[in-house]
Structures are given as structure tokens and as C-alpha cells.
Amino acid sequence: MGRILLIGGIGAGKTSLKQTLMNEQVTYQKTQMLDFCNTFIDCPGEYLEIPRFYHVLIDASHQVSEIWALQDATKQRSFYPPQFSKVFRKPIIGIITKVDLPKANIQQATAYLNYAGIEEPFYPISVMNGESVAPLRLRLEELNELRKC
Numbered sequence: 001m002g003r004i005l006l007i008g009g010i011g012a013g014k015t016s017l018k019q020t021l022m023n024e025q026v027t028y029q030k031t032q033m034l035d036f037c038n039t040f041i042d043c044p045g046e047y048l049e050i051p052r053f054y055h056v057l058i059d060a061s062h063q064v065s066e067i068w069a070l071q072d073a074t075k076q077r078s079f080y081p082p083q084f085s086k087v088f089r090k091p092i093i094g095i096i097t098k099v100d101l102p103k104a105n106i107q108q109a110t111a112y113l114n115y116a117g118i119e120e121p122f123y124p125i126s127v128m129n130g131e132s133v134a135p136l137r138l139r140l141e142e143l144n145e146l147r148k149c
């Protein structure tokens with residue numbers, strides 16, 4: 001079970017990150033439902049933004065070994081309730097997206113992820129910059145290695 005669950009608000013960059021790491025072309029496609037592939041479970045941002053869907057995220061988390069929680073650096077708000085990370089029984093890492101954009105506020109995004117109870121270090125990324133996602137690519141490879149054992 002080397003799979004990863006991607007969570008984050010609508011437009012946070014979950015699908016773009018998945019496409020980047022799977023070496024797919026990054027094209028905009030609204031995620032309408034849980035989307036399973038070998039490596040990732042991608043989901044619509046509504047599942048985080050609308051509390052009555054939290055249970056879907058919690059159920060999906062049982063099928064992964066790690067959760068990646070995204071926060072859009074350009075967003076003035078966050079959808080993570082306080083200590084949300086604690087509802088999951090899986091390791092959870094924080095990823096700050098869209099750091100290439102002028103209005104990105106990494107400090108604010110860091111505060112939101114802290115508020116969600118996620119532990120630092122966080123990964124600042126931009127899908128426009130391949131180097132910024134290199135640490136996540138490495139993490140993915142390590143999980144895949146574990147899966148082969």
C-alpha cells in the first residue's frame with residue numbers, strides 16, 4: 001500500500017501535482033469524484049470544503065500509506081479545521097502550492113497548515129518549476145521502493 005491521498009481545497013493544485021509527478025501533461029480537468037490510480041487517490045476539493053464529505057476523505061485514507069495536504073499559497077483562506085490532521089491515522093505532510101505566483105504568501109500558508117495540526121517541514125512547490133517538486137518525487141520513489149518489499 002504505497003498509495004498517497006491528495007487533499008486540499010478546490011483549485012489547490014492536487015490534480016496538477018499528480019499529473020506532474022506521473023509525468024503527464026498538466027492540463028486543467030475538474031476532478032468530479034474520487035480518482036484512483038496506482039500511486040494517488042485524487043479527490044474533488046469539495047470533500048475538504050464541505051464538512052459533510054469529511055467521511056469520504058477519512059474512508060479513503062484507510063487505503064493509503066500517506067496523506068499529502070495541499071494549501072494554495074495565493075488563497076486568503078484555508079479550509080482545514082483546527083487539528084484536522086488528527087482525524088487521520090496516517091502520516092500527513094503539508095505542501096504549499098503555487099509559490100511561483102506574485103501574490104503567493106508562504107508565511108500565511110505555513111500558518112494554515114500549522115493550524116491544521118500538520119508538522120513541519122512543509123514542501124513549497126510550483127508545477128511551473130520542476131526543481132521545486134524534486135523532493136516530492138524523491139518521497140514518491142521511496143514509497144514505491146517500500147511497496148516492492
Ligand SMILES: Nc1nc2c(ncn2[C@@H]2O[C@H](COP(=O)(O)OP(=O)(O)O)[C@@H](O)[C@H]2O)c(=O)[nH]1
Nearest residue numbers: 010011012013014015016028098125126127128
Ligand atoms: N501558477 C500556478 N498555477 C497552478 C499551480 N498548480 C496548479 N495551478 C493551476 O491552478 C488551477 C487548479 O489546479 P488543479 O490541479 O486543477 O487543482 P485541484 O482542484 O486541487 O485539483 C489550474 O488552472 C492549474 O493550472 C502552480 O504551482 N502554479
Ligand SMILES: [Mg+2]
Nearest residue numbers: 014015030031
Ligand atoms: Mg482536481
